[in-house]
Amino acid sequence: MFRFGYDGVMSSVTSAGTAVRPLRKDAERNRALILGAAREVYAAQGLDAGFDEIARAAGVGVGTVYRRFPERGDLVEALFEQEIDAVVARVEQAAADPDPWRGLGDFLRWGAEAQAADRGLAQVLAAAGRGHERVAAGRDRLRPAVEALVRHAQQAGVLRDDVTEVDLGIALAMISQLGDAGSSDLRDRYVTLVLDGLAVRRDGPTPLPPAQPSEDDLACVVAPARRHR
Amino acid sequence: MFRFGYDGVMSSVTSAGTAVRPLRKDAERNRALILGAAREVYAAQGLDAGFDEIARAAGVGVGTVYRRFPERGDLVEALFEQEIDAVVARVEQAAADPDPWRGLGDFLRWGAEAQAADRGLAQVLAAAGRGHERVAAGRDRLRPAVEALVRHAQQAGVLRDDVTEVDLGIALAMISQLGDAGSSDLRDRYVTLVLDGLAVRRDGPTPLPPAQPSEDDLACVVAPARRHR
DNA sequence: AAGGAAGTGGAACGGTCTTTCCGGTTCTCC
DNA sequence: GGAGAACCGGAAAGACCGTTCCACTTCCTT
Incomplete structure (x- = not known):
């Protein structure tokens, strides 16, 4: 196992904890x-x-x-273990919003953009892709934070109370695959649609961002299957 | 190009239309x-x-x-060109429902299940996967049917008027990737959530099917990326 | 300065996938 | 019944991917 030493230089530490020379x-x-x-x-x-x-x-x-x-998981852990902590911090910030509905919406919009910009992050959060196993601890840290965000909004009576944090994760994973870096209007369109579905009550439909999806966008969201080879 | 002869036996027909021997x-x-x-x-x-x-x-x-x-497209065309016509028929049946909201919901539920059961069909409808180009004509026949379904529900004042048939296609493509053949409750859960987002107005949330998504379900919807190789 | 361990990198190896080829077989027509 | 064209199928060839190996180089310690 490796970790940063006091001066930022990697050193080898065996399982028994006996220090070995740094790189x-x-x-x-x-x-x-x-x-x-x-x-x-x-x-x-x-x-x-x-x-x-x-x-x-x-x-x-x-x-x-x-x-x-x-192992591929070595690289994935080195890259994403701390990035997940940044996601946790963002969720906690959203949960602390005195307006729970705004907090939820802010998190969903941010989450869709963050995952669209980093496909590896999207896979890691979804427990997909090679090596994702090695950041299971990070995912375990994230889950209660999203649960708290959901609970906060449900207790405020704004979020329907039959959805969970996995539902939100699924919605984000789906939406984040739409379009490229320049398609934030498109993703925002679907976040808005999902929010209209999640709201306990609403006065008519929330106007959707005018980004019109193309049929290329449709192609983006269909995975090549081949899962049980 | 090949097509069935009168007795169902394939015959070869050249571009000039001159018949050649059947297979x-x-x-x-x-x-x-x-x-x-x-x-x-x-x-x-x-x-x-x-x-x-x-x-x-x-x-x-x-x-x-x-x-x-x-060519792979030869096989795709042979398999799916008529299957798309079956989808068109189903859309037209839904559009003819005197209750436009029920028609829309029936179509979305059916569409999610049909595409979940046939990944190739899901790709063909989304213009994804190898060989999908050869059924562009079929997709062209499907689009006006879904447009009519959407227009019918919008004119009835039940479907928000800022969504299009591509939005519905995207929602179906996403939802159909959830779970396996036995997960129709899970897919129905998301169809219900989407319908609550699509409705012009509704009295509170529509109760969701109790299928709880697992984190395996989350992994299903994230495509391995690799698109720009 | 020198010994020696850590480190480098690109070729080799094995496996998979796509497509073609060709010796042998089957079927149709006369 | 036989000629001959259509058809078969599995190996070969080429490309790509994942991983290991080893001759050579670099850096650290004494």
Whole structure:
């Protein structure tokens, strides 16, 4: 297992806790290059992007990526374990909104955009894609925060009381696959539609953002199946 | 191009319309085996399933599949061109319901189940997956039918008037990816939630089917990305 | 400065998928 | 019954992906 030492330099710590030497400088530099490249490649292509592509983007050999991250989950954990904490903080901020309905809406809009911008994050939050198992602890930290957000809005009488935090997660996972980085109006359209479905009561329909979905958008949301090979 | 002759036996017709001999009996039998196998394989795994797998399921050689369907679109057209007409008929039936809201709900529930049961159909309707181009004409026939269904419900004042048939298609494509064949309660839950979002007005929330989504369901709806390779 | 361990990277290997090829077989027509 | 065209099917070829290996290089410690 690796973790940052006092000066930010990685050191090896065995299971027994006996310190081993920190990484060499060139190895530390390559590790940072790999993480930077993986962040971008996973954001754009999701967790099933190959090590070969990450190595190319980092400017190192693929053997270097495999040595430093022998299992794909090693890389996923290094990238997302703390990013999930940032998501938790955002959920808690939304739950603290004195207007629970606004807090819920703010979180759903933010969540849709965050996951649209980072496909790897979307997969990690959904427990999908290679290596997602290694951030199960992060997901476990996120769940009670979203539960609190939901409960807060339900107790305020604004959110229907037969939905759970998994329903919200499913809605976000779906909506975040629509469009590209420039399609936030489109995603907002569906967040608004979902909010109209979630509201206990509402005075007529909330006007939808005018972004008209195209049939390309329809194609985006259908996964290639092939799951039980 | 091939089409059925008067006795159901395939005959070859060149572009110039000059008839050529029908398929040999063993070839006709293999073609039927391939279509039967492809129907099941595409239903379970979507359009990206390989010819090798279809050949295996059909009990023929892969060369036999390639000879009869040189392009993947050939197979997709043979399977889905008429199946789309069945969908059109179902939409028209829903549009003819004297209760437009019930008609809309019936269609959404049916559509979610039909696409859940046949991943290939879901992809074809969404213009996704290999070979979907060859059923563009079928999709062109479907669109006005769904437009009419939408218009009918909007004119009745029950469906919000800022949604289109593409919005409905997107909702169906998303919902149909939830769960397996036994999860119709789960899909119905989201159809109900979407209907509450689509309604012009409603008296409080429509009770949701009690199917609780699991986190496995969440994983189902996130596509592996990799789109811009 | 030198020894030696850590580290590098790209080719090799094995596996999968797509498509073509061709020796042999089957079926149709006369 | 036989000629010959259609058909079969599985191996081969090429491409791609995942992972390992090892000759060589770099860096750390003494």
